[in-house]
Amino acid sequence: MTDVATFTPQRSTVPSAGKLEIIIGSAIIVTWLAMALGAQWIAPYDPNTISLMDILKGPSLAHPFGTDHLGRDVLSRVIFGARIDIWMGFIGVLAPLVIGVTIGLVSGYFGGFIDTFMMRLVDVTVAFPFFILVIAIVGVLGPGLSNYFIALALVAWVAYARLIRAEVLVLKRAEFIDAARALGYSHRAILLRHILPNSLGPIVIYAWTDAVLVILAGASLGFLGLGAQPPTAEWGVMISDGQPYVIQAWWICFFPGLAAVTLGLGLILVSDGMSRRMRIVQ
Amino acid sequence: MNDLLTVENLNVDFLSGLMRVEAVRNVSFTVAPSEILGIVGESGSGKSVSCRAVLGLLPGHARVNGRIIYDGKDLGAMSANELSLTRGRDISMIFQNPSSHLDPLMTIGDHVAEPLHYHFGLDKKNARIKALELLDVVKIQNPEQRYTAYPHELSGGMKQRVLIASALACQPRMLLADEPTTALDVTVQASILELLKSLNRDHGLSMIFVSHDLGVIAEICDRVVVMRGGEIVEQGSVNQVVGNPQHEYTRLLIGSQPGRLDSYNQPSHEGHALLEIEQLSVRFNDKGGLGTLLGGRSRAVNALDNININIRSGETFGIVGESGSGKSTIARAVVRLIEATSGAIVFQGKLVGDLKGLDLVEYRRQVQMIFQNPYDSLNPRASVRQTIAEPIWRHGLATQQDANERAIELMAMVELSENLANRRPRQLSGGQCQRVAIARALALSPRLLIADEVTSALDVTIQAQVLKLLARLKDSQDLTIIYISHDLAVVRKFCDRVAVLRHGKLIETGLTDKVFDQPANDYTRTLIDAAPELDSALLNAAAL
Numbered sequence: 028m029t030d031v032a033t034f035t036p037q038r039s040t041v042p043s044a045g046k047l048e049i050i051i052g053s054a055i056i057v058t059w060l061a062m063a064l065g066a067q068w069i070a071p072y073d074p075n076t077i078s079l080m081d082i083l084k085g086p087s088l089a090h091p092f093g094t095d096h097l098g099r100d101v102l103s104r105v106i107f108g109a110r111i112d113i114w115m116g117f118i119g120v121l122a123p124l125v126i127g128v129t130i131g132l133v134s135g136y137f138g139g140f141i142d143t144f145m146m147r148l149v150d151v152t153v154a155f156p157f158f159i160l161v162i163a164i165v166g167v168l169g170p171g172l173s174n175y176f177i178a179l180a181l182v183a184w185v186a187y188a189r190l191i192r193a194e195v196l197v198l199k200r201a202e203f204i205d206a207a208r209a210l211g212y213s214h215r216a217i218l219l220r221h222i223l224p225n226s227l228g229p230i231v232i233y234a235w236t237d238a239v240l241v242i243l244a245g246a247s248l249g250f251l252g253l254g255a256q257p258p259t260a261e262w263g264v265m266i267s268d269g270q271p272y273v274i275q276a277w278w279i280c281f282f283p284g285l286a287a288v289t290l291g292l293g294l295i296l297v298s299d300g301m302s303r304r305m306r307i308v309q
Numbered sequence: 310m311n312d313l314l315t316v317e318n319l320n321v322d323f324l325s326g327l328m329r330v331e332a333v334r335n336v337s338f339t340v341a342p343s344e345i346l347g348i349v350g351e352s353g354s355g356k357s358v359s360c361r362a363v364l365g366l367l368p369g370h371a372r373v374n375g376r377i378i379y380d381g382k383d384l385g386a387m388s389a390n391e392l393s394l395t396r397g398r399d400i401s402m403i404f405q406n407p408s409s410h411l412d413p414l415m416t417i418g419d420h421v422a423e424p425l426h427y428h429f430g431l432d433k434k435n436a437r438i439k440a441l442e443l444l445d446v447v448k449i450q451n452p453e454q455r456y457t458a459y460p461h462e463l464s465g466g467m468k469q470r471v472l473i474a475s476a477l478a479c480q481p482r483m484l485l486a487d488e489p490t491t492a493l494d495v496t497v498q499a500s501i502l503e504l505l506k507s508l509n510r511d512h513g514l515s516m517i518f519v520s521h522d523l524g525v526i527a528e529i530c531d532r533v534v535v536m537r538g539g540e541i542v543e544q545g546s547v548n549q550v551v552g553n554p555q556h557e558y559t560r561l562l563i564g565s566q567p568g569r570l571d572s573y574n575q576p577s578h579e580g581h582a583l584l585e586i587e588q589l590s591v592r593f594n595d596k597g598g599l600g601t602l603l604g605g606r607s608r609a610v611n612a613l614d615n616i617n618i619n620i621r622s623g624e625t626f627g628i629v630g631e632s633g634s635g636k637s638t639i640a641r642a643v644v645r646l647i648e649a650t651s652g653a654i655v656f657q658g659k660l661v662g663d664l665k666g667l668d669l670v671e672y673r674r675q676v677q678m679i680f681q682n683p684y685d686s687l688n689p690r691a692s693v694r695q696t697i698a699e700p701i702w703r704h705g706l707a708t709q710q711d712a713n714e715r716a717i718e719l720m721a722m723v724e725l726s727e728n729l730a731n732r733r734p735r736q737l738s739g740g741q742c743q744r745v746a747i748a749r750a751l752a753l754s755p756r757l758l759i760a761d762e763v764t765s766a767l768d769v770t771i772q773a774q775v776l777k778l779l780a781r782l783k784d785s786q787d788l789t790i791i792y793i794s795h796d797l798a799v800v801r802k803f804c805d806r807v808a809v810l811r812h813g814k815l816i817e818t819g820l821t822d823k824v825f826d827q828p829a830n831d832y833t834r835t836l837i838d839a840a841p842e843l844d845s846a847l848l849n850a851a852a853l
Contacts, residue, residue: 202685209644210700210749211673220699224690 045303052296059290063109070103074260083276093278095269101278104260105286111261112242112290115172119241120234122180127187128230132218134188135195146192149185157182161244162253170253175245183237190233194226228305235298239291246287262287312339313483313515314363314400319375321358321367329372332358333539336375340483343513345505347530347547349523349562351768352739355539360485360519364402365392379483398428401476405488407468411460417444417471418456424478443474447504466497473504483515484508490525494631495795499839502529521768523566524798524841527551535559551843565773566843567798573625573780574821575805580622583789584643584757589616589652591638591813612638614813615652620757625783625790627804627821629797629836635813636793640759643791644678645669656757674704677750681762683742687734687749693720694730697748704753719748723778740771747778751786758783759791764799776803797840801825809833 062069078098086093092101134145152160164178198204199222207217248254249263250270257264262283269279321333333355340346350356362373363384377384379399384392396402404410411420421443422436431439437456444452447470460468469489476484486505490498506529508514520526526533527547534544535556543556554560563569591613613635620626630636641647643654645661654661656672664672680686687696694716701712717727723744734742743763750758760779764772776799783790794800800807801821808818809830817830828834 202680202682203688205641205646206678206680206686206746206749207688208646209673209676209678210703210753211670212700212703216703221688225688 045300048296048300048303052293052298052300055289055293056297059109059113059286059293062106063113066107066110070100070106072100072103074099074104074107075258076100083272083279085276086278092282093276095265095276095279096272101265101282104265105262105282107260108262108265108283108286109290111172111255111259112245112287115175115245116238116242116290116294118176119179119183119245120238122176123183123237124187124230124234126180127184128191128223128227130184131188131191132195132223132226135192136199136214136218136222142192145188149188152182152185158244158247162248162251165248165253170256172245172255175248175254179241179244183241186233186237187230190229191226194229195222198222198225232298232302232305235294235301239294242290243287246283311342313342313344313380314340314517315376315378316359316363317376317378319359319362319373319377321355321362321371321373323368324370324372331539332371333362336536336539336541338534338541338544340515340517342482343509343515344532345509345516345518345530347526347533348517348519348536349521349526349533350536351521351562351770353538354536356519356521356536357487358539359536360487360517361402363485363517364396364400365389366396366402394428397424397476397481398479399481400483400485401479401481402485402487403469403472403476403489406492407465407472408460410472411468413460415459416456417449417458417460417463420460420471421475421478424475428479440474440478443478444471446477446508447471447474448500449474464497465493466501469493469497469501470504473501473508477508477514480512482513483517485517485519487519488521489518491520491522495797495839495841496631496835498525498841502841505529522841523551523562523769524568524843527843528841535562561770563843565770567769567772567796567802568842568844570773570776570799570802572802573776574802575624580624580789582619583622583657584620584791585653585655586616586618586620586639586643587653587655589639589642589654590614590650591635591642591647592650611813613642616810616813616815618808618815618818620789620791622756622789623787624805625792625803627800627807628791628793628810629795629800629807630810631795631836633812634810636795636810637761638813639810640678640761640791640793643759644673644676670704674753675755676757676759677753677755678759678761679743679746679750679763682766683739683746684734686746687742689734692731692733693725693737693745696734696745697752700749700752706753715752716748719752720745722751722782723748738771739767740775743767743771743775744778747775747782751782754786755788757789757791759793761793762795765795772799779803797825797837798842809836 076099078094081090081094081098083096084090084094090100090102092105094100130145134142160182161178164181165174168174168177204217204221207221245254246261246263246266249261250267252267255261255264257268265283266280269276273280316339317337319333319336320331322329322331336355336359338346348356348360358367361367363377365384367373373385375385379395384395387395418437418440421440425431425436425439441452441456444455449455449467449470463471490501493501502525505516509516518526518530530547532545533547533550535542535550535558537558543550543554543559550559551563554563590611593610593612616639628636628639638647642649643661649662656676661672691699694713697716697719698709698712701707701715702709707715717730720727720730725741725744725748729737729741734745737745764775767775779790780803782788792800792804804821806819807821807824809816809824809832811832817824817828817833824833825837828837
């Protein structure tokens with residue numbers, strides 16, 4: 028056992044890199060999550076109660092974010108809106124991620140015809156602008172959140188499939204994959220136990236950035252009237268509602284916009300911090 | 310005596326997080342004019358760091374203390390600018406991997422002409438004339454033609470020659486060589502060593518030659534410094550240090566040289582045939598690709614050409630050859646990681662190429678393989694216990710829980726302490742990783758174990774331990790071993806019979822002692838002569 032004596036654990040050279048970003052980012056995300064989950068207790072008013080007495084009131088003690096053209100409390104609507112938008116970010120990332128990872132794994136590992144077919148499909152999808160394609164699909168299926176998710180699943184998986192395929196192509200030439208094959212493991216065991224866990228790193232980082240895109244795209248669709256439908260409190264819908272009054276009542280658009288920006292910032296910070304940490308480990 | 314280079318009390322530490330890690334402690338040595346000083350040690354001994362510190366070539370987070378005097382000038386006190394004028398002009402350096410130290414977009418000639426232009430201000434025409442002379446000095450054939458070649462067009466040995474030529478361009482008096490032959494085949498290594506020796510003899514070039522290989526050091530150096538854990542444990546003339554080592558570690562290092570190991574070779578083995586390789590050929594087709602589309606011809610490479618080998622039950626069979634000889638291809642064909650183009654592999658009467666489904670799984674249980682790089686061959690995210698247990702439960706030999714217990718027994722068998730069970734490969738040393746790989750291979754109680762360069766990435770002392778372990782396991786587990794290596798000295802000690810491969814062809818096969826003592830083929834003889842051997846190097850030195 029002479030090796031044990033000479034062993035020194037390997038640590039990353041700069042242990043704190045990316046840590047600050049992750050802490051600030053997660054703090055922002057956790058705050059929004061808490062607001063979304065506890066909306067009915069935190070929000071001072073019901074988000075959908077119309078009060079004709081309070082139309083277009085500016086920020087005050089009673090209504091810190093003011094009220095909109097129907098007298099609804101903007102603060103309460105922003106807080107309830109977090110539910111829809113975070114849910115949108117979550118499902119809008121998860122569905123394409125699962126589809127993309129599955130296709131990328133199979134495609135990269137087995138190669139051949141499946142690979143060629145899938146990658147040409149990816150090329151075709153990528154050839155269309157992302158937004159146009161999503162809007163076109165939602166336009167065909169009809170407006171609404173669930174159709175937005177379907178459109179996303181059909182369009183956004185390509186990025187995940189490409190990322191994971193690239194990882195798999197490198198990994199499948201690794202010696203430990205040869206070792207696993209020589210040990211007589213099945214393809215399924217090799218894919219799930221040996222390749223998948225080692226290829227997820229870039230995917231996880233990308234997913235955080237993608238969540239920002241999905242939330243903003245969802246809000247944009249809400250703004251265009253294709254996403255969540257009024258009177259649902261959703262940030263994009265709120266901005267769309269407030270648009271005609273933006274000169275006299277800036278707060279109707281400003282606060283939902285600010286909400287979307289802070290949540291996006293939180294997600295980006297986490298993604299950034301994680302990729303910096305990962306670079307060090309490698 | 311007037312020394313050319315004096316290093317006194319050299320200390321180097323690296324900033325690692327908030328901690329400082331000492332890499333080199335109190336190292337002092339001198340190099341006389343036209344002397345070759347060897348620095349030998351294992352990985353992490355600080356030999357390369359000491360060598361690089363001389364030229365200030367350490368990364369930014371290194372802190373260097375101590376006096377480095379070259380020809381009366383204090384290199385440590387020089388500004389970065391002065392130091393860069395010294396590099397290449399007074400002291401040059403060559404490195405381990407010539408491919409990564411040559412700029413792929415620069416021609417061979419430009420590599421050699423550049424220092425002449427930079428240090429002496431020679432114009433293009435004169436630099437070219439001088440560079441051609443230098444390419445001739447390092448024995449590159451047809452320098453005129455090679456001048457415009459790019460690095461990828463040259464072999465590894467040729468690239469190292471180019472690197473040497475550009476290091477010598479400004480006629481430095483001293484050359485630092487950091488493992489210059491480690492990445493090269495033995496026959497190429499022998500020619501590079503010959504070249505360095507002749508440069509020392511004819512041009513009075515002083516050298517610091519850093520290597521992990523005591524045999525190489527003994528062959529080329531006058532004096533040697535033995536390092537371990539950042540400190541010098543012993544220094545003196547090669548004959549004195551190797552012939553009469555004072556320090557315990559030096560004795561361990563010398564005792565671990567393959568030539569000095571116990572012999573495990575048992576030539577009189579009579580077993581029935583376990584594995585028969587008949588007329589095996591493997592061709593790699595360079596299929597598809599842009600080149601083919603654009604009308605280029607698709608190239609086929611004969612990795613193996615008509616190989617016939619019989620392996621008997623219970624023996625250790627060695628396969629030796631240089632890089633590109635196809636020795637690993639045999640291993641990969643036997644475990645069906647690649648398919649044979651033609652020919653047959655027969656294991657216990659069954660044709661391996663026809664096995665399918667469960668038969669193939671059962672075959673893979675009986676034939677196990679260990680790979681060269683211990684870190685690459687383990688899943689980086691699986692713990693030691695998981696890695697060793699996985700084959701057992703995947704093959705349905707035990708439940709996951711029982712497999713985990715069995716893994717601990719296997720760890721004991723390969724002499725790994727139980728408290729390493731939850732470590733990941735990254736947290737283990739190379740030797741420990743290789744033990745894990747051995748334990749995993751033995752988990753399925755195989756009949757045949759294929760060891761592909763398993764000790765090449767390990768230090769010699771660890772190599773000695775792993776070989777001992779394999780020899781012990783072979784007897785206790787009733788194994789048959791195919792041992793693939795480029796290291797002839799190891800094969801000689803370890804294998805009962807041996808096959809010599811070259812360019813995918815079987816050159817010679819027979820009992821190890823017979824092949825080594827009376828090689829029937831010229832290539833085998835060249836290979837054996839080229840391998841640096843501690844004892845023969847000392848004999849030669851004594852004869853001079």
